[in-house]
Amino acid sequence: MKASIQAFFQGATNSAGPSLTPLPMTLNRPEGRRRYLLAAPPAPTSGGRALVVVLHGAGASAEQVLGLAFPPSPLSLWLEIAAREQLVVIAPDAGQGGWSDCFASDARQRQKNDVDFINALIDHAIATYDVDPARVYLMGVSRGGWMAYAVATAIPQKLAAFSVVLAGMPPPGRSEMPKTPLSALIFGCTADPLIRYHGGKPWYALWFAEPVRSIEDSVHVWRELAGLPDSPEVVKLAASDVRGKTSVTRYTWGQAADGLQVSLYRIDGAGHAEPSRLKRYPRFINWLTGLQNADLEVAEAAWNFFRRKRAH
Numbered sequence: 001m002k003a004s005i006q007a008f009f010q011g012a013t014n015s016a017g018p019s020l021t022p023l024p025m026t027l028n029r030p031e032g033r034r035r036y037l038l039a040a041p042p043a044p045t046s047g048g049r050a051l052v053v054v055l056h057g058a059g060a061s062a063e064q065v066l067g068l069a070f071p072p073s074p075l076s077l078w079l080e081i082a083a084r085e086q087l088v089v090i091a092p093d094a095g096q097g098g099w100s101d102c103f104a105s106d107a108r109q110r111q112k113n114d115v116d117f118i119n120a121l122i123d124h125a126i127a128t129y130d131v132d133p134a135r136v137y138l139m140g141v142s143r144g145g146w147m148a149y150a151v152a153t154a155i156p157q158k159l160a161a162f163s164v165v166l167a168g169m170p171p172p173g174r175s176e177m178p179k180t181p182l183s184a185l186i187f188g189c190t191a192d193p194l195i196r197y198h199g200g201k202p203w204y205a206l207w208f209a210e211p212v213r214s215i216e217d218s219v220h221v222w223r224e225l226a227g228l229p230d231s232p233e234v235v236k237l238a239a240s241d242v243r244g245k246t247s248v249t250r251y252t253w254g255q256a257a258d259g260l261q262v263s264l265y266r267i268d269g270a271g272h273a274e275p276s277r278l279k280r281y282p283r284f285i286n287w288l289t290g291l292q293n294a295d296l297e298v299a300e301a302a303w304n305f306f307r308r309k310r311a312h
Contacts, residue, residue: 011282013072019079022066022091027120031112035093036121037062039079040129041086048132051125052306053118054078054091055144057166058098062091065141071285074276075141075165077299085303088129090121094147101146102153102175103210114147115154122158137306138162139299141274142195146170146210149178149218156180160311161261163187163302165274167195168212169221181226183254185263185305187298188215189270191290197266216264219251223262228253232264237295240277246270246293258308265301267293274298 020039027034041049054075056065063069066089067076082089092114100114118138125131136159140148145167152162153176161183168188190197194205199214213221232251239247246269254261265275271290273281275298286292 011072011285012278012280013067013076014278015080016077016278017080018083020082020089022062022068022079022089027117027124029117029120034095034117035062037066037068037091037093038129039066039082039089041082041088043086045086045130048135049086049088049130050135050137050306051088051090051122051129051131052078052082052303053121053136053138054089055099055118055138055140055147056091056094057140057142057144060144062093065144066091067279071281072279074274074279074298075139076279077276077297078139078303081299081303085307088125088131090125092118092121094144099143099147100150101143102150102170103146104150115151118147118151119155119158133158134310134312135160136311137302137309139165139302140167141165142167142272150175152182152184153178156182157311160309161185161306163305164218165298166192166272168197168199168215169218171199171211171213174210178221178225181260182222183226183261183305183309184219184222185265185302186215186219186222187265187267187275187301189267189272189290189293191269192272193290194272215266219262219264223253226254226260226262228260228262240294244294246291246295248275248293248295258310261305261309263305265296269293 022037022039145164163185201211237248252263270293273292275293
């Protein structure tokens with residue numbers, strides 16, 4: 001009974017191993033002092049480290065996405081991956097008003113340019129924390145995914161690959177289109193009530209969401225830009241619970257793990273929640289956002305996609 005009550009109100013945050021501790025940092029920008037969290041291994045390295053930049057969603061924070069605030073975020077597993085793989089992890093904080101993402105007006109961008117903020121954080125990490133410039137990766141969830149699209153479009157030369165969770169691209173004509181091929185990993189849930197898998201905008205989203213392309217159309221943009229073949233490799237993931245109401249299929253275009261690839265995790269039956277076995281949202285949140293799949297660990301899947309890719 002106690003475990004059931006805890007699952008309803010608190011969720012669950014289990015560990016797979018040792019974890020790095022993120023530290024609060026600031027960076028001076030034209031709009032003022034900006035906050036971010038940094039987790040870096042203490043030991044020096046001879047070859048340079050990979051950097052993963054993690055972008056939180058709307059109404060969240062750098063603390064929430066790295067597991068220091070409620071509710072438990074599946075992306076906080078990056079701290080354990082970083083300890084195991086000797087990575088640097090940075091979680092910028094959007095601050096007041098949220099991200100100036102791919103939907104932001106020119107006037108808003110002039111007030112607070114978050115692409116420039118993330119670009120400056122990447123440069124700072126390369127100069128200060130022994131980061132290999134060819135191994136910079138970006139991952140964003142929900143509105144942080146919209147921010148990831150903006151960064152991948154504006155400064156693709158700074159990235160080896162990027163990943164978006166639960167966010168479709170803007171519709172045609174709404175924002176600048178990407179011009180440079182880049183490896184992209186996109187996660188979409190077919191029962192997402194907030195950012196719909198098949199595109200558009202639910203009437204009840206009000207100011208929370210913008211009309212978007214479908215997840216599959218968003219994948220197509222990056223696949224076509226990369227000139228990858230039409231036919232993907234298709235893998236159906238094993239179910240963690242045979243009685244579960246969700247399932248996962250992975251589609252991958254491009255066969256070389258160290259080359260240009262675009263991949264889609266289609267999560268049937270799940271809602272606006274990152275898939276995870278270890279980091280489970282409270283059940284009362286699931287009532288609002290839909291089911292959370294447990295057939296994969298979203299951060300581990302992203303690291304498996306990122307790990308062999310290099311910027312050229």
